[in-house]
Amino acid sequence: MKVELYNRFVTNRRNVLKGAAAVSALAATGGISALTSTPARAQSDLRAQILAIPGVDKGQPTDADWQKVGEMCLGATKENVKEGEFKGVELTFMGLNNQNVHNVLYRGLLKAWSDYTGAKISWIDLAQADYNARLQQSIATNTIDFDVVEMGAPFEGDVCGKGLASEMPDWVKKQIDMDDYVSYLKPPVGTWNGKTYRISCDGDCHNFNYRSDVFADAGLAEEWKKAGGAGEWGVPKTWQQVNAATKFLKGKKLDGQDLYGYLDPCKGWGGFGFYFLGSRATAYAKHPDDKAFLFDPDTMKPRINNPAWVRAIQDVVDCLPSEPADQLNADPGTTGFQQFLAGTGTMLSWWGDIGSNVNTNDSSVIQGKTAFDILPGSDDVYNSKTGTWDKLASGPNYAPNMAYIGWGIYVMARVDSDPVRQKAAWSLAAHLGGKDISLWSAAYPSGFQPYRQSHFDIPEWVAAGYDEKFIKSYLDSEANSYNHPNAAIEPRIPGIFQYYSVAEDELAKIYAGQATAQAGADAIAAAWEKITEQLGRDNQIKLYKASLGL
């Protein structure tokens, strides 16, 4: 098919969908009175229209869809930038190209911005596992060759702490409506020494994804009872229950398919794999009376070999024989996209991508069979100060893992010497971190999950075609994680991924049976001490305390 014919076809299809979505939005938000034209209504219509591109259960979005969404969300840019204002400006953007989203998606979303402003963009695409190294090398060798970077908050110590980022102008704060961010993404996240550097485009936490059909199955419930399982067969609320369900499901079948319980990623992922042990450990290690869970904040002495973390590691070792046979060679990408979305496994901790892919990813086979919750808790929690396991009067201890604190868009200080270039870079970042465009990113495969209060308006999602029960379950799992009083927030300290990467190597040995959980954890602690010494203990303590708000 010729490109122009295809475009005409897609445009026509989109117009129909847009109309349908607008009608749905009207129905959902107020009937006849909605016909009154106000700016708020116009924005609501826009949000309904973009959520209908391409529409839930209508296949995975394509580049044409991304371009259309980018074009429709250009209003905020037009208020601050004249047409052609950045003609002659060329900006370099560095980001990821995972799962064919992130930078790949951004190219489409920025097409209309580029056409309108006249600025050109060149791209540096990185695989997830290469990201840390590329960024660190650029910083250390003073070869920052990008103007705008997609970066996680854990790297703020490396970038903002060294004065390499550009401070956010006030007009950008207004354009992106920063007050709309969920509480945990507000300062100090995104700031350094009181200055704001980050436009959030994602909010990260690990939530608990599970197969609702498995936990609602009467046959399994009967077998669970026969096997002497504790309590009723149902969705696990604690890690103790997750482990028991995992062991129980080994060898069981549902609709002729082999069942497996929890999926642990055992293969390293450039440091990112460590978050998955963290998700198992926070309920054991993050005490409500203590903000720290990874290091002792006064000494930077690692806690990775304390009884809480060792227990989490031992849980993985104990569950592995009940998990799929290739689990030792499964990284988080495998557990999320090749296993869980493809129908293998019943429980999984992951970022919000799983929820936004269940109904919109072509390779997903678990539509209508998935639900979500915050990460499981634990009947008891380790108290690092007293060295004892505490049972809380309030019941199990929950501590959602705010893993990575979300991707953000940062502008580098190298654009500051040229006001036009600086404005162009911030305008680009503001377009990608805009309020409306971010809703679309949260709803479709993008690599980003909901992170604004306005993302949790369930009728908007229902109008887009989501099943209310499903989307409520998903959004609640995210919102309840973000707003949890005992959330485990990752330290924003330099070199954090070095700690994680070393841990991944040792964990791989433990999982392969070459070391005990305690011996392996002790080896991780020793390696972490070495890294802290190398990076400067006093500086790390100072930054760790600051990131915990101590």
Added chain:
Amino acid sequence: MTTSVTANLGRDAVAGLVSAERQKSGTLVIRAASIVLAVLVVMQALNGAGILPFGFASWRPILVAYGLWGVALCIGNILRLGEAGWRALFVLPAVLFTIALVIFPTFFGLYIAFTDWNLSSATGRQFNGLANFYQLVNDPYFWNSLGNMVFYVLSVLVQYAIAFGLALLLNAEIRGRKFFRVAFLLPFMLSPVAVSWMIGKSMLEYRFGPGTRLLRALGWDNPSLLTSPWLAKTTIAAMDAWVWIPFMMILLLAGLQAMPKEVQEAAKVDGATGWQGFWQVTFPLMLPVSVTTIVLRIIFQLKLADIVINTTSGGPGGATDTVSSFIFREYKDRSNVGYGTMVAEVYLIVIIVFVALLLWSTSKFMQRHR
């Protein structure tokens, strides 16, 4: 016969054709450029050490100065030596290029190896003597990966046997010989990275891979090829073999084709069986080619990393790790440039010593069998 004496005499004779004034200006150009370069290097070094308050923001201008010095050296030589200077142009740029990109980095790497340089460190690079070396000696990951290298190097012998068999087949008068020669060479034309994705990550994927499905159909319930240590190691070695056997095969085939047919025909006339003909005639005559092939292949094998990094990341539990993939992790994931460089430099020395010993022993072996 050309000796160094006659060559010098020739150069002097050519230089004699160049006027003294021109020779002087050539010398002047070289000296002036050398002084400028030396001053810039010293200035930048002192600035880097914090002794001089001024200098360039980076060493890039020094690289440019080195390039310009190279140009000045070439021009100066032409002025000074005339025809001989022109002739030197054939070699001099390549020499300067090699110095800049091979010799200097190797020695600079030696310096880096003795520093504590973590890219995230607030204090930057600092000399730390032999600390990195002591760390290496006590590093179980290094010794584990070195132990794995013994396995991978030994697997070259298996690859050699298969490659020899294929070379013999392709040397025989078989139908479609030309087609098979090209077909068998195809895996070598593929990047090992592509092979590791196509085979390791796709065909051998536990749930959907066609390779694992075939193994299931053959009665293997859980064909998880990359999760138990020895099986994973063997699978990696097999993928590596798939890429590299064609390389060995083509070298051996060239050797077989260069072999005089009369010798084999004489053996046949004398009543030798096919097996005897191979062991008593073909194999001994092929020894020089075989040794060259194996040594070359071992050198390549010692650098094995790409397939391991892409397929297993060194796992399970370090079972498939190689020294190169370990160095890769130290650099890439941990930004630990000082220690990573120490491992790389020590491994370079290990390879040099090992290959030297290998060449020496094969040379002795060849002499004994001549």
